[in-house]
Amino acid sequence: MPSQSKSAGSAVSDTGVSPYTDQAWVNPSYITADDSNYASITSNQFDIGKYSQRMFAYNFGFSIPLNATIEGILVEIKRYCGSGSVADDYIYLNSTGVVGNNKSAGASWPGIEQYNSFGGSTDLWGWSNSSPSAVNANNFGVHLACHATSNNSDIYVNHVxxxxNYTEEPMVVTGAASLTGQGNVSAQGYAPVIGSSIEIAGQGDLSSGSIKVRQGSVTVDGTGALNGTSNLVKNGFANLEGQSYLSGDGIDIAEGEIQFSGQGDITGTGIHIINVIAYLEGISTLEGFGNQILVGYAQIDGSGNLQATSEMGNLDMTSLWEIQNAIYTILTNDLILMGKITGVFDNVPSGQSYPYVVIGEAKETSVDNFGKQGREATTTLHIWSQATSFEEPLSILDDLNRLLDRANLNLTRFVTIRCGYDSAETIRDPDGIRRHIPAKYKILVEEV
Structure with missing residues (x-):
């Protein structure tokens, strides 16, 4: 699931709501970066029964696509209580005004500086009208207020x-798209064409970071190019006549056919042709470091070459190692998670400090996914902590779910069909010191 993480661009101390009128925040604008500057309340009158003013952090600068659906909002506040003690009282989102539910659970502020989390990857705070335009607005933000539970309390906020987290629907064309003359179709993302065709007559280019055509056809007449980092043609066919090429680092053709007449090249680091027929007539070359032709055949007439470091047939493969590597990469590349834990391990080093995550046991079964060989795996991630409550490991669990629930794992020999959070439980270790949360994730993949 895509996500955007932004720091507050502005903050003010707000006296507009009773009883949050006693103690003003000093330098509230200091919460815009994780640095050595702090918003604070250090008045010697911040005593039992006194409230802070509301700190309003806003102007986050989100740019969520307008066709997206907001799935969850996670607020993280780096803070601590330097002396005395305080407890949360008021934590609300703001749009055109206060929205949703109060996320304060009355928790005491930590005595050491750390991030505290509110909400989560699938938590909308009870905000029924959340939308990209609302969160992209400058007035979107979060309110924070607390009350003193002992006399002469001092509190500090470093960063908000x-x-x-959001999902985005791609652009879909359900009719026929035709470009005549010198026409180009390009995009940073991809535009699927479903149940239709694209025709380019004349000198035309169809290019993007990722090109997908399903259940239709692509026809290029004349000098034409279909190129991009990843080109995918499924349940259809691609005809290229004249001096034409299909190129990219990853090319997949499934359940269709490719025909090249004249001088044609298919080149790329990884080329897969599945359940298809590839015809190359004339002086033609199919080359690359990893070429696969599965359940089909390749016919090359004339002076042609089929070259590869490895040519493979249909293999019965386990998915577990690829899934473990993909999960490890997702977790260790996330700055928010890695700011909370000391590492992600398969084998924990002796003396490793807490908290950390262990990629543990996994189970795999073979399934038939609509006629294709698939694998259903259950992978368990173990969260280990020595905190005095379950707040810390549960915050880490929120991050695991944010990263893995509905994730698209980057696999080589498989395609992710579904990846989802299954279950978790909280366990107090018999030693009375450690807290343990095993979290299970179910992953369905099918072979490429």
Missing amino acids: RIII
Whole structure:
């Protein structure tokens, strides 16, 4: 699931709501970066029964696509209580005004500086009208207020950030798209064409970071190019006549056919042709470091070459090692998670400090996914902590779910069909010191 993480761009101390009128925040604008500057309340009158004013952090600068659906909002506040003691009282989102539910659970502020999390990757705070335009607005933000539970309390806030998880529907064309003359179709993302066709007559280019055509056809007449980092043609066919090429680092053709007449090249680091027929007539070359032709055949007439470091047939493969590597990469590349834990391990080093995550046991079964060989795996991640409550490991669990629930794992020999959070439980270790949360994730993949 895509997400955006932004720091507050502005903050003020707000006296607009009773009883949050007693103690003003000093330098509230200092919460815009994780640095050595702090918003604070250090008045010797911040005593039992006194409230802070509301700190309003806003102007986050989100740019969520307008066709997206907001799935969850996570607020993280880096803070501590330097002396005395305080407890949360008021934590609300703001749009055109206060929205949703109060996320304060009355928790005491930590005595050492750390991030505390509110909400989560699938938590909308009870905000029924959340939308990309609302969170992209400058007035979107979060309110924070607390009350003193002992006399002469001093509190500090270093940084406020918000992570928004969302899903985005791609552009879909359901009719026929035709470009005549010198025409180009390009995009940073991809535009699927479903149940239709694209025709380019004349000198035309169809290019993007990722090109997908399903259940239709692509026809290029004349000098034409279909190129991109990843080109995918499924359940259809691609005809290229004249001096034409299909190129990219990853090319997949499934359940269709490719025909090249004249001088044609298919080149790339990884080329897969599945359940298809590849015809190359004339002086033609199919080359690359990893070429696969599965359940089909390749016919090359004339002076042609089929070259590869490895040519493979249909293999019965386990998915577990690829899934473990993909999960490890996702977790260790996330700055928010890695700011909370000391590492992600398969084998924990002796003396490793807490908290950390262990990629543990996994189970795999073979399934038939609509006629294709698939694997259903259950992988368990173990969260280990020595905190005095379950707040810390549960915050880490929120991050695991944010990263893995509905994730698209980057696999080589498989395609992710589904990846989802299954279950978790909280366990107090018999030693009375450690807290343990095993979290299970179910992953369905099918072979490429």
